[in-house]
Amino acid sequence: MAATRNGAPSAGPVLPVLGGKRESYRERVADALRAALIAGELLPGEVYSAPTLAARFGVSATPVREAMLDLAKEGLVDTVPNKGFRVTAVSEKQLDEYTDIRRLIEIPVTVGLVETADPVALEALRPVAEAIVTAAAAGDLIAYVEADTRFHLGLLALAGNEHLVEVVGDLRKRARLFGLTELVERGQLEASGQEHIELLDALLARDTEAVRSVITRHIGHVRSLWAQ
Structure with a gap:
């Protein structure tokens, strides 16, 4: 089930458990987070912590944190020290x-x-x-x-x-x-x-x-x- 737009946790995991290398799972998490951002389920200007997103998407916090760092390199989010990640606004x-x-x-x-x-x-x-x-x-x-x-x-x-x-x-x-x-x-x-x-x-x-x-x-x- 997809995450809800109001930020409430979804009823079940969005991401399947993947086999293979850790990097593959990290990329899968990044793809889902990127899609949620594009679809407007992660709102511009909002700050999201890795644990909050992990609970929302039904995964652990570590791959979420790693994936969000990848999105930061793409300019899609900004890192907010000690808080998490802020979604970049687009005009x-x-x-x-x-x-x-x-x-x-x-x-x-x-x-x-x-x-x-x-x-x-x-x-x-x-x-x-x-x-x-x-x-x-x-x-x-x-x-x-x-x-x-x-x-x-x-x-x-x-x-x-x-x-x-x-x-x-x-x-x-x-x-x-x-x-x-x-x-x-x-x-x-x-x-x-x-x-x-x-x-x-x-x-x-x-x-x-x-x-x-x-x-x-x-x-x-x-x-x-x-x-x-």
Whole structure:
């Protein structure tokens, strides 16, 4: 279950127990915390201690503290001595600028995939697109943001430009999608999630105009429908 927006502990752990190296678990915790921050479940200006976040997400304090230090290096939180971590505020102007850059990059790159993307590689993204819809239907904002990120970066990776993927990934980390909670309450998030499947279908059909229409509408939602 996702953490609640008012800061109350969730009813159960968000993060699964992972095997393998400690670093893998630390990265998994960082991904979940980053998604919670992007989704607006960790509020800008608020100070969160590692023990409080650990209880909220159903994990121990050590990987949370390590993960928050990673987010501090990314500029997403600031360290507050003897207290914890303060979520960095992002202005409306900055959010508009991030979205403008995404439009400049993602629309032409995605349209270009009509001619170049391997259908097998595109189809491999369908389970991720379906996971977005499932998370939306469940109102799980953290899972939604995580799956949405995997889908978009995975799609852009098909263009073969690693630096481009890094740029967009950084923009997405810095974004804030405060309107997602309201979309869930209005029953609109699932419809927005379906756009990922619509985009895949258009790419597989080699329909350039449909691809352009869907990706333009979808990115536009970041600062219109999602931000309301």
